[in-house]
Amino acid sequence: MSTFLAQTEAMIATWHGIAAPNDPGRRLAAELAGTIAAFEKLRGTLVFEDEPASFEAALQATKEPAP
Amino acid sequence: MSNPADLSMTEAADAVRAGEVTSVALLEACWRRMDAVNPTVNATIWTDREGAMAAAQAADEAVRKRAKLGVLHGVPMMHKDMYYQAGKLSTCGSALRRDWRPTVTATVIERLAAAGAYTFGGLNMAEFAQNPTGHNKTFGDCHNPWNPPYITGGSSSGSGASVAARFNYMALGSDTGGSIRLPASANGVSGLKPTQTRVSRYGVMPLSFTHDNVGPLTRTVRDCARVMSVIAGHDPRDPTSAREPVPDYEAALTGDIRGVRIGVPLNVFFDGADPQVTATIEAALLVMKARGAVVTRLTLPLMDAVAAYGGIVSRVEAATIHAEWMRSDPQAYGAHISGRMYPGYAIPAPYYVESLSRRGPILRAFAAEVFAQVDVLVTPTIRTCLPTLAETDIDHGPPGTETKFMAVSANTRPFNYLGLPAISVPCGFDPHGCPIGLQIAGRPFAEARVMRVADAYQRDTDFHTKRSPLVGD
Numbered sequence: 001m002s003t004f005l006a007q008t009e010a011m012i013a014t015w016h017g018i019a020a021p022n023d024p025g026r027r028l029a030a031e032l033a034g035t036i037a038a039f040e041k042l043r044g045t046l047v048f049e050d051e052p053a054s055f056e057a058a059l060q061a062t063k064e065p066a067p
Numbered sequence: 068m069s070n071p072a073d074l075s076m077t078e079a080a081d082a083v084r085a086g087e088v089t090s091v092a093l094l095e096a097c098w099r100r101m102d103a104v105n106p107t108v109n110a111t112i113w114t115d116r117e118g119a120m121a122a123a124q125a126a127d128e129a130v131r132k133r134a135k136l137g138v139l140h141g142v143p144m145m146h147k148d149m150y151y152q153a154g155k156l157s158t159c160g161s162a163l164r165r166d167w168r169p170t171v172t173a174t175v176i177e178r179l180a181a182a183g184a185y186t187f188g189g190l191n192m193a194e195f196a197q198n199p200t201g202h203n204k205t206f207g208d209c210h211n212p213w214n215p216p217y218i219t220g221g222s223s224s225g226s227g228a229s230v231a232a233r234f235n236y237m238a239l240g241s242d243t244g245g246s247i248r249l250p251a252s253a254n255g256v257s258g259l260k261p262t263q264t265r266v267s268r269y270g271v272m273p274l275s276f277t278h279d280n281v282g283p284l285t286r287t288v289r290d291c292a293r294v295m296s297v298i299a300g301h302d303p304r305d306p307t308s309a310r311e312p313v314p315d316y317e318a319a320l321t322g323d324i325r326g327v328r329i330g331v332p333l334n335v336f337f338d339g340a341d342p343q344v345t346a347t348i349e350a351a352l353l354v355m356k357a358r359g360a361v362v363t364r365l366t367l368p369l370m371d372a373v374a375a376y377g378g379i380v381s382r383v384e385a386a387t388i389h390a391e392w393m394r395s396d397p398q399a400y401g402a403h404i405s406g407r408m409y410p411g412y413a414i415p416a417p418y419y420v421e422s423l424s425r426r427g428p429i430l431r432a433f434a435a436e437v438f439a440q441v442d443v444l445v446t447p448t449i450r451t452c453l454p455t456l457a458e459t460d461i462d463h464g465p466p467g468t469e470t471k472f473m474a475v476s477a478n479t480r481p482f483n484y485l486g487l488p489a490i491s492v493p494c495g496f497d498p499h500g501c502p503i504g505l506q507i508a509g510r511p512f513a514e515a516r517v518m519r520v521a522d523a524y525q526r527d528t529d530f531h532t533k534r535s536p537l538v539g540d
Contacts, residue, residue, distance in 0.1 A: 012412040016390060021397040024406030024461050028469060032410050038375035039418060045372070049424060055277075056264060058427035059309070059486055062434035064513040 005030045072096035073534075076142060076236035076290040077317075080183070083130065083141035090126035090141030093236075094119055094187065097143055100234035104537050108210045108232055110225035112148045112189045113156050119143055119187035126183065138293060140183030146239040147223045148189030149196060149272035150176050159272045160192040160222075162205040162399045163392055173270030174305065175239060175281055175298045182297045184237075190225030194404045196241055196274045197385065198222055199249050199476040200459045204401040208456050211253060212535040214500050217453045220253030220475065222246040226284045227254035231502075233286075233538050237294055241271065242280045243381055245448075245479025248491040251284050252448035252504025255493040257531060258284040259291045259518065260479075262511045263486035264309040266295075267302030273388060275381035276307075277423065278483045287531055288492060288522040292316035295514060311512050319515035320522040325359030327520060330441030333366045336478050340450040347495035347503045348447050354527050355445075355520065367444075368436050369429055370481065376422035376429070377484030383419045386411025403461035403472065430485050430511075438510050443520055446478050448504030452497035478506060488514045492521045493530040502530070 008029050012018055020026050071093050074082065082088040098116070105111060126141035149159045151169035158164050176186070191209045193201065201209040201224030209224035211217040212232040219228045223240030227250025230238055240247040242260040251258025259282045266281040273279060283294040293316070300313045331352065337345060352362050386393070386408045393412075397405050437444070451474065457464070459472045482489045489508035497503055505524070509517040525531050 008410075008413045012409070016394070016412045018390070018393050018397070018409070018412055021393070021400070021405035021409055022402040023466075024402050024469060025409035026406075027466055028406055029410040029413060031469075032413055035375070035378065035414070035418075038371070038378075039421075042372055042375055046421065046425070053424050053427040055423075055427040055430065055486065056307075056309070058430040059262065059264060059511040060311075062430060062438070063311075063511040064509070064516060 002030060004033055008032060070096055072100045072233050075286045077287070077293050079236050080139050080142050083126070084136050086130055090123040090143070091120070093141065094123045094143045097187070097234045100232065104212065104232045104234065107215055107537060108212050108228045109207045110191050110209055110228040110232065111145065112158055112191055112206050114188035116187070119185060122185035126185070137181060137183035139179060139297060142184045142236050143187045144179065144184050144237050145186060145188040145190050145229060145235050147192045147226050147241060149192065149241065150239055151270040152176055152186065156189060158189065159195050160203055160206060161194045163396065165205065169270070171270050174267040174302045176270070178298050190229055190238055192224055193222035194401055195389070196222040196243065196246055196272065197404050197407065199245055200456065200472060201250070202401065202403065202456065202460060202462070204462065211453070211501060212537045213255065213502060216455045216457070217499060217501050218253060218456055218459060218475070220249035223250045223284060227251055227256055227258070230254065230256045230284050230286060231535060233534065237283055237285045237290060239281060240284050242282060242483065243274045243278045244483050245476040247282045247284060248448050248479045248489060248504065248506060249476060251491040253453055253502060255502030255530065255533060256284050256286055257288050257291050257490065257492045257521065258282065259295065259490045259514065260482065260488065261295065261299065261514055262488045264307055265311070265488070265512065265514065266298050267305040267308045269302055269304040275384040277384065278381045288490070288518050288525055289317060289320055291490065292320055292518050314515050316515055316518060319519050321519065322523050322526050324355060324520050324523045327360045327443065328441040329355060329360045329362045330365050330437065330444045331362060332444065332446060333364050335367065335370045336446040337450065340447060341452045343452060343497050344447045344450060344503055348445070348505060351494040351505050351524065352445065355524055358523050358527065363441055365437070365440055369433055372425065372429055373481045373484050376425055377480055379414055379418050379422040380484070382411040383414050401462055406461065426484065433485060434510060442509065443517060444508045446506045448478060448491040448506040449475055450478055452499065453501040482508050487511060488517050490517050490521045492524060494528070495530060
């Protein structure tokens with residue numbers, strides 16, 4: 001078992017009291033390394049948010065203009 | 068009239084209202100078809116023949132008495148088994164809720180009933196709406212009516228299969244990462260995921276509070292439009308539902324798409340696509356161009372961010388909702404369900420908050436760039452020819468099966484994070500005889516435009532009228 005997976009399993013057990021249910025769960029947990037890599041690529045794109053961003057407001061702001 | 072089960076939903080509703088067919092005749096036709104084909108497709112979890120017959124007879128009595136009739140009067144329906152009806156079974160596709168009966172009724176069920184429709188059963192689905200294939204270890208896998216070893220798509224598997232097998236006029240599905248559009252595509256029917264917040268989710272099993280959507284699977288786009296006119300709109304019992312006015316969606320289906328700017332993505336959506344799928348989409352574009360649409364190729368911005376952030380939110384929310392059962396009874400889930408939820412517990416809270424807080428700004432930036440150039444986006448709903456149930460069976464397959472499983476929803480998930488409306492309509496068949504779906508997405512609350520384009524396409528093609536070999540001529 002990789003160090004990353006072992007650490008992940010231990011962290012889930014500690015924080016949530018949940019054990020890996022099966023091998024697919026372990027394989028998918030190991031793939032979280034890819035999630036971290038995807039977030040690493042996005043670093044530097046965030047800006048300090050002075051106001052909470054509202055998704056509902058964005059839906060309204062970008063909606064189809066009235067005919 | 069030929070077999071009433073072959074009518075579209077709007078044809079059936081209009082025929083009942085006009086006195087040309089009875090609701091009892093519709094129901095009996097659906098029963099006969101279901102008895103013939105459902106042993107092969109396994110699209111239902113439970114049925115209620117007695118209750119449905121009473122509702123059909125009451126509907127016919129209302130016609131005889133010339134009562135005021137709703138636009139869905141007398142139409143029998145079955146929905147994904149996660150739309151609560153007080154006192155009735157709602158298994159959510161899981162052993163954990165095998166005998167569960169809610170105490171409330173979903174707003175969408177009430178609105179359909181107010182329009183005259185009634186239910187006659189609950190449809191098979193992925194456990195807790197959590198897979199894109201149609202596997203279900205408790206109630207049995209749902210099989211594709213066009214070629215039974217192949218997937219139906221999920222999670223609204225029974226919704227797609229029952230409508231395609233012509234024993235159900237309309238089924239509600241739910242869409243968190245593609246669960247309406249995928250079974251619509253795989254089964255050759257029409258399925259609309261509305262704009263996030265467009266339709267009430269009160270009384271509907273949650274999977275992901277921020278990404279869940281309610282919408283119809285039907286035989287035609289016109290059917291979708293009529294259903295949307297009934298179910299869309301603000302609901303005080305779902306404070307997240309939008310206060311946006313509800314247009315007459317059916318009236319928007321004019322067939323006129325002259326000048327509509329159709330965007331075809333150059334990135335992501337055709338990556339690794341099967342040539343048969345790409346060729347089918349190109350043929351569909353020619354049909355729409357012939358109607359006057361203008362086709363533009365463009366690179367979509369921010370797709371890495373959409374993929375990274377979108378992959379976080381629903382996983383964390385699903386894991387959170389299911390935490391107690393994951394602690395107490397994890398083996399009650401299919402291995403692919405518990406296995407997919409498990410990593411959600413390791414995702415740090417700042418990742419989740421970042422993913423949610425970036426959703427609005429990303430939508431604004433995406434819309435500003437994309438919808439300045441085009442009115443709608445067109446992609447394959449599923450990039451590849453359909454896989455079989457065996458090829459995507461994580462519970463029993465070799466390592467790596469997850470990759471094929473997850474690839475099914477690669478083209479639908481982005482529109483859930485962005486919250487955009489998107490429809491899938493049938494546009495051809497793969498070499499195994501399974502349907503291929505055309506996905507059309509638009510701006511927030513542009514359901515009318517999306518459906519207008521899709522309906523225009525159906526006016527010039529007949530894929531939506533094709534019947535699976537299982538149903539016969």
